[in-house]
Amino acid sequence: MSKNLRFKTSKLIDETYRISFKFNNKIYFGFKGDTLASALLANDIHLVGRSFKYHRPRGIMTSGSEEPNAIIQLHDNSSRTEPNVRATEIEIYDGLVASSQNCWPSVNFDVGGINNLLSPILPAGFYYKTFMWPASFWKKYEFFIRKSAGLGKSPKISDPDIYEHNYIHCDVLVIGAGISGIMAAKMAAKNGFKTLLVDEKSYLGGSSIYDYSEFSKINNQITSSWLEKEINEISKLENLEIKKRTSVAAFHGYNFLLARENLTDHLPINQRLNKVRHKLLKIRAKKVITATGSIERPLIFDNNDRPGILLSSAIKKYIDLYGVTCGKNNILFTNNDTAYETAMSLLQRGIKINAIVDNRLEIDSKISYEVEKNNIKIYKGYSVVDTYGYKRINKISIMKLSKDGQTVIGDKTKLKCDCLGISGGWTPAVHLFTQSGGKLKFREEDQVFIPDFYPSDQISIGSCNGDFSLEEIIKNTISSLKKFLNIDNSEYKTIEIVSGLNRSKRNIWLLPSDKSIGKTKSFVDYQNDATSKDIKLALREGFRSIEHVKRYTTTGMGTDQGKLGNMHALGIISETAGTKMGEHGTTTFRPPYTPLTFGTIVGRNVGKFFDIFRRTPIHDWHVANNAEFENVGQWKRAWYYPKNNENIHQAVQRESKSARDSAGILDASTLGKIDIQGTDSSEFLNRVYTNAWSKLEVGKCRYGLMLNEDGMVYDDGVTTRLGENHYLMTTTTGGAANVLGKLEDYLQTEWPELDVYLSTVTDHYATISVCGPNSKKIVSKVIPDLDLSDEKFPHMSFKNAKINNIKCRVMRISFTGEHSYEINIQASFGKSVWEKCMEAGKDFNITPYGTETMHLLRAEKGFIIVGQDTDATMTPIDLQMDWIVSKKKYDFIGKRSLYRSDTIRDDRKQLVGLLTENPEEILEEGAQIVADVKKSPIEMLGHVTSSYYSPNLKKSIALGVVKGGKNMLGQKLIIPMEDKNINVTVADPVFFDKEGERLNAKL
Amino acid sequence: MFLINCPFCGEREQSEFKAGGEAHIMRPKQPTELSDDEWAEYLFMRKNIKGIQFERWNHVHGCRKWFNMVRDTSNDQIKAVYKMGEKPPLK
Known part of the structure; x- marks a missing residue:
């Protein structure tokens, strides 16, 4: 250390524990207890970064989470790298590596610094205004702008740390452990909360x-x-839990709060292994006490951003808590008594104060007299008008303020210094309060916003409530908590307070300068380089709303969210616009209060735990047999089973051919299954499906179509009558949960008189579908006792059966148009029965097929898939499924909507088949369908919904929806693609086995 | 996030519930008797009030019961919850 900047007076610093760390590739030393900022200051380093837009040298400015300048990159190029970390918050540990951001090649010599010289032509909105024309050039501009903009670098390697979420319930949450928070916690805990x-x-x-x-x-x-x-x-109190390094990020309604508990960031990297790094605490508190304190305001004057300019409270904290002085020749510039406290702290350690510049004409407090006694020159009624020194402040110039404080008068005096402490008074930290929905009021006398209306059971105490003197804080904390907690015993009987500070303050939002405003750089938002000039420009250009000015100038939009400068921005706006302060309100304080890493937000939901997925009982067999999977809702479904390096197309062609030529087997376990019981079950089905159910015999199955009340197709599936008052409904895979919810809704709210009970049994059964001309032979081998004759077991019927003494239900139903059976068996036996079927089908080349082949086979038959061939605008009539809509039934869900003026239009989009002129050409699903490409604009008639190459028909087939398509059979239409127009003919949507011969063939 | 007092289960977090739109809209008993306009009134027209609103909610990740709620949409205060079929406790 070149200079002795460390003083042995601090309790927080352990001088017996030396820590080495790297900053910008150089090794430095600090002590246990230091933050990176205090350790750098002890090494006489103020310059830590470059500003965002002008690349001006910037130094550490604060000592807390409000820091706008000293934001650094931790562990660059490693898996633990983190951008935009506040040097004032990070505690140093052995092996810490930090580097400056937003500078190249180095913080000391930054090429981007040229922007500072160009700043007269870089006003607010410069990018918006300049790079708008010509619009096509944006792509070129963007490349360069993105390169030169931005703060830290995001990590490129996955994060090795563990993050967790925790739920906490408490009677009272106290945010902030300052003097009022400590008192509040004691009062609450001791009174049984x-x-x-x-x-x-x-x-x-x-x-x-x-x-x-x-x-x-x-x-x-x-x-x-x-x-x-x-x-x-209080640390001994039983019903009080204390969490340090825990920052409340968000305060939501109903006293629900999110906080981040930081567990390992202060430990050396090698001690972090297998430990949770951050916990995201989800806190439900019956009562919330906000004691978040206040943030000192800077002062806004020309060149108020040089390294070596700090908040006066930060200088005090660095010397008192960390034992580090920020300079050896200090000047303090203030509008209130706070700076005198800093002065006393410095004086007690014999650190030189060259002068105090106070913009007040009269100063009358015990502490100021004490400072004066130490022969410190106090310039009363003066303002700083400029500062000097590129990478570190070395001089300031001051001038006398006019009576009204709007101009400076007289001669300029230059004063030397290496550190300037500034104090513009205090701003209550009301961020969390307003996040919760709280409303603020403006207190004219000292120009602060303080809590007014509380939207939930909460209270703000201490300086975040606008109580700044020790006396006010303590007295008001006691009295308001007695009321808030409804307690008699405050734990504080007699309390005597002595305070040497006076409340007087001379608030001038933008200090006057001897230069014209256009020539000054008075920074309001340090991180985003927004100056008072920019704010005035925004007002000149017509912006009035504080939210608009904010966005135009980017004031308050940095990672610090304008914790320092937002009040000044508001002040300058109201002064310039000639309005009253309270009128504009404030900008919205959004969560999080301080940035959260993504890891904290996602917790354990990473990698394979990112989202849950459901597997069928037969899943392991599919995996073992090389299946590719597709996500259907939350399900993993076998998509196709490639053999010998087949691609998807080859595999699907083979599977589709085999299923029709001999036998195919499909895992249909994902279909939704709802067990319906009760004496009114038939009536219930009558009301929810479009077709009639009363006459369905026990042991028979029926396909049903379910509509929404608006008449649009919602779901479909086969329902089986298991007994007189017992049905098993199947739904689409993706629709299962919604269908159950909808049925429950109607039963509970519209038809509570019906005796019907619903249970979801989707997960209880494995469903195996065996289809094809040889399906009968295979199933008869698996279930020899079952009579499969057409007389005893016709299409659309069901039988109870047993496999190895295990009960199962067998349905003869078909989604492929082939003779086929569905075996439903208790889920745990699914895989063994599947394997039994495979074994039984060996001689028949039984072919497992996935969802892709299933889709192809059903498309050959023109069967719809709800959600693929329909969206929420297709009625059964649009689907040419008039046959399933009962004319006799008095009512069912959606019936009335089927003859609204809109649903009976002839030119609605209707489902049709499409055949390409060239049978080898396969249409793209989603492609537009038109009739005339010459007309401009081209009228879109519809789009392709399903398209495949059919190996059984040896040509491509497609389904689509076309306006008025029902009456266009045989008509030629065009599918315009990027490189060509494809000619198609409208056809019947049933392409294969129109008569259903295969279904009823004698096998 | 709200704390909702399910009339069947007690106080639970909002994430267990699903909102179901405006309450007290009866499905017409004889839809076929209605004109297009009358049916459209039932089908589409919903209020979106700033202030006191009567809503349907479903404890979908709990007892799966539907119930009604009176909520002030301007400040998200829940004024009352009550079972389906019961009269609203306040106007």
Whole structure:
């Protein structure tokens, strides 16, 4: 260390534990307890980054989560790299590697710095205005803009850390462990409330824990000593849980909050293995006490962004808590008493203060007199008008303020310094309060927004509620908590407070300059390089809404969300527009309060746990037999089974041919199955399906079509009458849950008088479908006792049977147009029965087929798939399925809608078959269908919904919906593609075995 | 996220529930008697009130029962929950 910047006075710093870390490829040392910022400052490093737009050198400015400048990249080029980390928050550990962002080739020499010289031509909205013309050039512009913009680099390798989510329920949640939060936690816990206290920092006590001043005392004790005893006391309380390094990210309605608990970020990398890095806490609190404190305001003057310019409270914290001085020749610039506390902290350690510049004309507080006694020159009624020094401040110039504070007068005085502390008063941290839906009010006297209306059972206390003096904080915390918690015993009987600070403040949002505004760079949002000039420009250009000004100038849109400068932006807007402060409101504070990594948000839901998926009982067989899978809803369904390096097309052609030539086998377990019982089951089915059910005999099956009340097809499937009052309904795979929900809805709300009970049994049964001319022989081998004769077991009927003494249900139903059987058996026997069928079908070349072949086979028969050939605009009439709509039934869901003026139109899109002129040409699903390509604009008649090459017909076939298609049989239409027009003919949608001979063939 | 007091199960988190639109709309007993306009009124027309709204909710990941809720849409305060078929507890 070149200079001695470290003072041995801090309790937080363990000077016996030295830690080495790397910053911008150089090794430095700090101590256990340091943040990266305090360690860098101890090494006399202020310059840590470059600004976003102008690439101006920037230094550490704050000491907390509000930091706009000192955001760094951690562990660049490693799996643990993280961008935009605040150096003021990261605790150093052995092996920490950090680097500056937004600079190239280095933070000391940055090519982008040219932007600073170009800044007169880079005003707010520059990119919007400049790169709009010609529009086609955007692609070229974008490449360069993206390269030069942006902050950190996102990781390229997957994150090795573990993240978790936790649910927490408590009576009282206290956010913030400053003096008021500690008191609140004690009062709540001691009165029997199950209490959780969280704080984003690694220590408790907030800023009072390093308040060693003689000027603020509680019960005649130094504040920090009094508070330490309090902390000591509450850490022993049984029903109080304390979580440090835990930042509340979001405060939602009904007192639901999200917080991130940071568990390993302060540990060396080699100690993090197999530990949870962050926990996302989902907290439900009966009562919330917000004690988030306040953030010191900067002051807005020309060149207020140089390295070496810090908030005065940050300078105080670095010396008092970390034992680090930010400079050896300090100047403080203030509009209130806070800077004098900083001055006392520096003076106590003999650190030089060159001057204090105070914009107030009169200063009347004990602490200011004490500072003056130390022969510190105080410039009263002065303002800083400029600063000097490129990579570190070395001089400032000051001028006297006019009486109204709108101009500067007199001569310019130059003062030397290596550090400038600024204090513009305090802004209550109301972010979480407003996220919860709270409404703010503006307090004119000290120009702050404070909580007004609470939308849930919550309260704000301490300085986030606008109580800034120690006396106010303590007295108001006690009285408001007694009321809020409805308790008599506050735990604090007599409390005497001594405070040396005065509340006086001279608030000037934008300090005047001797230069014209166009020549100044007074930064309002440091991270996004938004200046007062930009805000004024936005107003000149007509923006009035605070939300619009924000977006146009990008004020408050950085990773810090404008925690420092938003108030000044509002102030400058209202001053310029001549409106009152409260009128504009504030911009919306959105969660998260501080950035969260994606890992924290997704928790354990990564990799194969990203989403749940469902597997059929036969899944393992499909895997073992080389199946490719397709996702259908949450299901993994066998898609096709490639053999000998077949591609999907070859496999599907083979499977489709075999199924019709001999035998195919399909795992249909995913079909939704609903067990329906009760004396009114038949009546219920009458009402939910379009066709009639009363006359269906026991032991028979029927296909049904279900509509929505608007008449559009919702679902379809075969339902079997198992007994007089017992049915088994099947639904589409994807529609199962929704169909059950819809049926329950009608039963509970519209027809509660019906005696009907529904149970989902989808997962209870494995369903194996065996089809093809040899299916009968195969099934008779698997179930020899079952009489499969057409007389005893005709198409669309069902039989109870047994396989190896295990009960099963066999349905003779078909989705392929082939003679086929569906065996339903208890799920756990699914795989063995499947294997039995495979064994029995060996001699018949039984071919397992997947969903793709199933789709092809049904398309040959013109059977629809709900959701593929239909969307929510197709009625059964549109589908040419008039035959399934009962004319006799008085009512069913959707019936009335089938003859609304819109649904009876002739020119609705209707389902048709499409045949290509060239039988080898396969249409693309989704392709548009037109009649005339010469007309402009071309009228779209419809689109292709299903398309395949049929190996059984040896030509391509397709289904599509076409306006008025029902009456267009034989008509020629065109499918316009990118490179050609394909000629098609409208055909009957049933392409194969129109008469159904195969279904009823004697086998 | 709301805490919803299911009339059958008690207080549960919103993620267990599904909203089902406006409450107290009866399916017409004789749809065939209705004109197109009358049917459209039942089928499509729903209120979207800022303020007190009567809604259907379903405890879909719980008891699967439908029930009604009175909610102030301006601040998401739930004023009441009650079973299907019961009269609304407030106007």
